[in-house]
Amino acid sequence: MMMNILAFCFASAEELPRASVELLAAARQLGDKLGDGKVQALLLGPGVEEYGETLVHRGADEVFTVSHPRLQYHEAEVVLGTLETAVQRLSPGVVLFPHDALGGDVGPRLAYRLGTGIITDCVGFESEDGLIRWLRPVYGGKAMAYMVAGGPMQLATIRSRAFEPLPADPGSQGEVQALEIDVDCIPSQVSFVEKIQEAVEGISLDQAQVIVSGGRGMGNAEGFSALGALAGVLGAAVGGSRPAADLGWVPHSRLVGQTGKIVAPNLYIAVAISGAPQHMAGAGSAKTIVAINKDEDAPIFKVAHIGVVGEWEKVIPALTAACKEVLNG
Amino acid sequence: MHIVVCLKQIIDPEIPPHIFHIDPIKRKQIRGKQALVISSFDEVALEVALQLRERVGGKVTIITIGGSEAVEALHTALAMGADEAILLSDPALDDSDSFGKAHILAAALRRLGEFDGVLCGRQAGDVELGLVGPFLAEEMGLPCVTLVANIEPGDGKVRLRRPIEDGYEILETSLPFLATVTNDESNVPRYASVRGIRAAMRRRIPVWSAADLGLNPAIVRPEAARIKLEELFIPKREMRCELIEGESGPEKGKRLALRLRELKLI
Numbered sequence: 001m002m003m004n005i006l007a008f009c010f011a012s013a014e015e016l017p018r019a020s021v022e023l024l025a026a027a028r029q030l031g032d033k034l035g036d037g038k039v040q041a042l043l044l045g046p047g048v049e050e051y052g053e054t055l056v057h058r059g060a061d062e063v064f065t066v067s068h069p070r071l072q073y074h075e076a077e078v079v080l081g082t083l084e085t086a087v088q089r090l091s092p093g094v095v096l097f098p099h100d101a102l103g104g105d106v107g108p109r110l111a112y113r114l115g116t117g118i119i120t121d122c123v124g125f126e127s128e129d130g131l132i133r134w135l136r137p138v139y140g141g142k143a144m145a146y147m148v149a150g151g152p153m154q155l156a157t158i159r160s161r162a163f164e165p166l167p168a169d170p171g172s173q174g175e176v177q178a179l180e181i182d183v184d185c186i187p188s189q190v191s192f193v194e195k196i197q198e199a200v201e202g203i204s205l206d207q208a209q210v211i212v213s214g215g216r217g218m219g220n221a222e223g224f225s226a227l228g229a230l231a232g233v234l235g236a237a238v239g240g241s242r243p244a245a246d247l248g249w250v251p252h253s254r255l256v257g258q259t260g261k262i263v264a265p266n267l268y269i270a271v272a273i274s275g276a277p278q279h280m281a282g283a284g285s286a287k288t289i290v291a292i293n294k295d296e297d298a299p300i301f302k303v304a305h306i307g308v309v310g311e312w313e314k315v316i317p318a319l320t321a322a323c324k325e326v327l328n329g
Numbered sequence: 330m331h332i333v334v335c336l337k338q339i340i341d342p343e344i345p346p347h348i349f350h351i352d353p354i355k356r357k358q359i360r361g362k363q364a365l366v367i368s369s370f371d372e373v374a375l376e377v378a379l380q381l382r383e384r385v386g387g388k389v390t391i392i393t394i395g396g397s398e399a400v401e402a403l404h405t406a407l408a409m410g411a412d413e414a415i416l417l418s419d420p421a422l423d424d425s426d427s428f429g430k431a432h433i434l435a436a437a438l439r440r441l442g443e444f445d446g447v448l449c450g451r452q453a454g455d456v457e458l459g460l461v462g463p464f465l466a467e468e469m470g471l472p473c474v475t476l477v478a479n480i481e482p483g484d485g486k487v488r489l490r491r492p493i494e495d496g497y498e499i500l501e502t503s504l505p506f507l508a509t510v511t512n513d514e515s516n517v518p519r520y521a522s523v524r525g526i527r528a529a530m531r532r533r534i535p536v537w538s539a540a541d542l543g544l545n546p547a548i549v550r551p552e553a554a555r556i557k558l559e560e561l562f563i564p565k566r567e568m569r570c571e572l573i574e575g576e577s578g579p580e581k582g583k584r585l586a587l588r589l590r591e592l593k594l595i
Binding site: 076112137138191258290292301308315320323327 | 358
């Protein structure tokens with residue numbers, strides 16, 4: 001039986017998110033394992049037609065677009081209704097979603113409507129005779145599980161940064177077509193009132209090549225100004241662990257971890273962070289992890305590449321000064 | 330306003346990895362001597378419900394699926410300030426998947442009758458699938474908003490505040506509704522007072538069985554599961570950390586800077 005794999009690619013007019021191209025890389029890899037079937041992208045959003053070709057270059061055999069002003073991030077029910085119609089029409093064997101706010105909302109609800117299983121937050125998979133075993137962290141990352149979804153279709157949400165996007169291949173061929181779906185008639189019981197923007201200070205976690213993060217061991221909010229100074233010298237973004245965010249030392253938008261941001265910088269400097277699995281789920285994809293912690297038995301030293309055992313109050317000012325010197329010299 | 334909060338009791342997820350053990354045959358964590366706690370996002374959901382009640386009055390009912398040990402979680406929730414608690418307990422309910430759990434909770438909500446809102450944590454602190462909330466909304470046909478941190482009451486509706494990348498957005502929906510709850514600065518769960526715990530311990534908690542709920546066994550029995558955990562294992566991490574040596578903190582800091590430069594990381 002041919003199993004097409006459909007990737008749910010949601011974009012805004014301004015940008016095609018990295019999640020969409022990561023998802024195509026995952027779909028491609030899964031397609032190769034399953035042997036036959038096409039990789040299809042379902043591209044939804046307001047004014048998104050122009051990304052069709054990009055998705056072909058990034059691994060899609062076919063792209064179906066639905067471009068409509070009602071398809072917004074905060075209109076989950078409209079997105080869900082569109083998705084449901086599209087999936088019924090295309091009847092793929094597998095549907096992949098990014099494991100983000102929208103994917104984690106519409107994915108499970110679509111699964112319920114189709115009466116089919118869904119596995120969330122997947123980081124990998126293996127397959128045998130068309131049966132897919134989805135690999136995902138459980139128990140806050142302390143353990144891993146292979147899970148199986150039963151039912152007429154297989155749905156999964158894919159963790160951010162679990163798959164590297166395929167390099168763009170401008171030579172690849174694929175069909176881009178618009179799907180005719182009456183988006184206007186989809187009812188929604190939830191209405192959007194307003195968006196309240198908060199000033200974002202410094203470099204965003206997503207963009208940063210270097211991230212300096214602090215944990216509970218920073219002791220107080222003032223500790224974070226020392227990290228801010230180091231970040232300033234390195235051109236880095238500042239992040240924090242969940243305890244630091246819960247204590248209000250860094251905004252929740254700066255939370256690195258399983259329920260916050262999942263980041264993949266070149267260099268991640270974890271200061272006074274014990275290294276709980278929930279935090280490492282967010283930081284573990286960094287190419288180099290540096291840990292600074294006064295407790296030599298802290299679990300972070302089991303996952304860090306470079307470690308300094310010492311009090312951050314003593315290490316950070318010297319590190320900051322030396323970095324300044326090295327970078328200016 | 331009557332808000333129902335769905336809670337799950339789990340083994341304390343904060344325990345360090347060296348005392349975390351699994352049973353690979355049963356594909357579950359081994360409890361050992363570890364404490365049982367309310368899953369943290371469910372505790373946050375209860376906090377949001379209590380804040381909502383403080384503003385408009387009404388009551389907060391908590392429901393959980395579990396064995397007799399789950400009474401402890403309900404006592405804690407009552408001590409935090411919930412008004413009513415119901416335990417959904419039946420050996421027939423053990424090990425049902427997220428479809429089964431949503432079906433059980435939906436049956437309990439129908440038996441409760443009138444309610445204005447249902448809150449669930451965004452995901453449980455053990456298997457962390459994050460499915461029961463959205464499934465329950467679908468089964469009950471309720472408007473569903475996910476990842477909500479705070480709820481403001483209105484006239485026959487609610488405004489839900491949801492943190493996003495660069496701030497937050499406000500959504501509105503009519504009653505009754507379902508929301509899954511995430512945490513932010515505004516909803517750090519309150520502590521249960523010692524007096525509150527003593528008073529709660531004296532409360533008798535109603536227990537509803539599968540028969541009371543009139544469940545469809547084809548959905549709740551484990552063999553019917555459409556979401557199955559096949560294999561559970563603890564990944565081996567073999568990593569050697571290069572330690573920066575030095576006589577003092579400042580010296581180590583300086584050497585770290587030089588090493589990072591050497592590796593072209595800065």
